[in-house]
Every structure is written in C-alpha cells, then in structure tokens.
Amino acid sequence: MPRSRRFQIPGQVWHITHRCHRQQFLLKFARDRRLWRYWLFEARKRYGLCVLNYIVTSNHIHLLVRDQGKGEIAQSMQLVAGRVAQAYNRRKQRKGAFWEDRYHATAVEKGDHLARCLVYIDLNMVRAGQVTHPANWETSGYREIQSPPRRYRIIDLNALQQTLGMEGTSQFRTIHREWVEQALADDRMQRDPRWSGSLAVGSKPFMEEVRRQMGPQVYTRRTESDRETTSLHDSSGTYMPNSNS
Known part of the structure; x- marks a missing residue:
C-alpha cells in the first residue's frame, strides 16, 4: 500500500487520524487512552505542538493541530505513538505493530470549516454509540475546552479562538457548547469520510491554494464539491472506510 505523503504548510490546520493496527481495540482501557493524552502533553512541551482539539477512542485517535512550520507535528506523532505502543506491548508482553503504518492528515480551512471539524x-464517541454526550467521554478535547484542568492543559485555547476568528474565552466556550448541542438536536451524527480521508477540506479558493502549496504531486487528484464544501481526494488508499471515524 502506498504511503500518504507528508506536507508542511506553516499556519495550516491539520486534522490527524491514527488507527490501531487492523482496527484492533488496543486503546479500550482508560489507562492507555490517558497515557496517549499524557504523551500528547509532553509533545506540546517538548516540540511546541499547537493542539486545537483531540479525542482518544478505543481503536483510533483524532487530533486537530496548527502547523508551526518547525517539523513539530511529525516529531510529536512519533513520540506519542512510540511511547504508547512500547508501554502497551511491555505490559501485555506483546510483540508486533500497535498502530497502522502511518497517520493520515487532512488540511482544514479556517473559519466555518474548522468549526464543523x-x-x-467532539461527537466521535456519540456517533459510535458509546456515550450520549461528548462531556461523558473522559479523554476528549471537549471536556478540556469546557472545563479546563488546573494542570496539564493540552489545548491552546488562544490559538483555537484566533484560528476560528473569535475573541473572549467564556464567549467561545458558550458558542462551542451551542454548536455541539445544536448538532445533537439536529441528529447530525453521520460519519463524513471527507474529514478523515481527504487531503484537504474547505472552499474552492482554499483548495486551489492548497494545491499550489502542496505542489505538482496533487494536481491530478480529484475534487468533489457540494453547496458548502470542496474536498481533495487522497489516492494513497490510507483511509479505512469501515472505521468509526
């Protein structure tokens, strides 16, 4: 299977997904999900990773980050994935791969598309039928945004607000909570593979800019559009369509 190419675009927001090997539920225990979150905190400290949101599920993770242009995303993913896998295999006296070969990264346009992403x-585990509200899933960015811990904060709220074009932390929390409540009320639970399987998601002008920055290797990639969104296909085959992403 071809490997998905890594792109570095300073200032770009990326939605990253990384799945356990063969979609096994290797993160089904809370201690392993918490360990992943701990190493994400360490990655933020060590490499300056700018985290905007995250969730750790039982067999994959979602991570929303803003590219600082210093190679910090690749370094962070290597650190977190490696330490979690080592700890699990050592505890279980297990050998073999813990993660799928590589993580997938989708460029997301700032503003409305970022808010939707x-x-x-946030709704991942509601969609999977594990909880009825994102506040009930411990290892999630939703809980950290709405009830920030005194220590070991991971999400950069200032960066998140700035990237969304908002000001005022308390106002942002209210708006964020309203977005989620409205999505729950409207039953917007459907899985949308564009967020996890595309090279980029946004408006048509954004897609043209992404093509320009990514270079000739994406010029032949197909795009699909609806009234609000254009997505740029990733032909590498890294996306797993049967996963609960």
Whole structure:
C-alpha cells in the first residue's frame, strides 16, 4: 500500500487520524487512552505542538493541530505513538505493530470549516454509540475546552479562538457548547469520510491554494464539491472506510 505523503504548510490546520493496527481495540482501557493524552502533553512541551482539539477512542485517535512550520507535528506523532505502543506491548508482553503504518492528515480551512471539524471530532464517541454526550467521554478535547484542568492543559485555547476568528474565552466556550448541542438536536451524527480521508477540506479558493502549496504531486487528484464544501481526494488508499471515524 502506498504511503500518504507528508506536507508542511506553516499556519495550516491539520486534522490527524491514527488507527490501531487492523482496527484492533488496543486503546479500550482508560489507562492507555490517558497515557496517549499524557504523551500528547509532553509533545506540546517538548516540540511546541499547537493542539486545537483531540479525542482518544478505543481503536483510533483524532487530533486537530496548527502547523508551526518547525517539523513539530511529525516529531510529536512519533513520540506519542512510540511511547504508547512500547508501554502497551511491555505490559501485555506483546510483540508486533500497535498502530497502522502511518497517520493520515487532512488540511482544514479556517473559519466555518474548522468549526464543523471541531464538532465532528467532539461527537466521535456519540456517533459510535458509546456515550450520549461528548462531556461523558473522559479523554476528549471537549471536556478540556469546557472545563479546563488546573494542570496539564493540552489545548491552546488562544490559538483555537484566533484560528476560528473569535475573541473572549467564556464567549467561545458558550458558542462551542451551542454548536455541539445544536448538532445533537439536529441528529447530525453521520460519519463524513471527507474529514478523515481527504487531503484537504474547505472552499474552492482554499483548495486551489492548497494545491499550489502542496505542489505538482496533487494536481491530478480529484475534487468533489457540494453547496458548502470542496474536498481533495487522497489516492494513497490510507483511509479505512469501515472505521468509526
């Protein structure tokens, strides 16, 4: 299977997904999900990773980050994935791969598309039928945004607000909570593979800019559009259409 190419675009927001090997439920225990979150915190400290949202499920993770242009995303993913896999295999006396070969990254346009992606991540475990509200899933960015811990904060709220074009933390929390409640009320639970399987999601002008920055290797990639969104296909085959993303 071809590997999905990695792109570095300073200032770009990326939605990252990384799945356990063969979609096994290797993160089904809370201790392993918490360990993933701990190493994400360490990655933020060590490499300056700018985290906007995240969720750790039983067999994959979602991570929303803003590219600082210093190679911090690749370094962070290597650190987190490696340490979690080592700890699990050592505890279980297990050998073999813990993760799928590589993580997948989708460029997301700032503004409305970013807001939709944020909520899509928040609702992951509701969509999977594990909880009725994102506040009930411990290892999630929703809980951290709405009830920030005194220590070990991971999400950069200032960066998130800035990227969404908002000001005022308390106002942002209210708006964020309203977005989620409205999505729940409207029953917007459907899985949308564009957020996890495309090279980019946004408006048509955004897609043209992404093509320009990614270079000739994406010029032949197909795009699909509806009234609100254009997505750029990833032909690498890294996306798993049967997963609960």
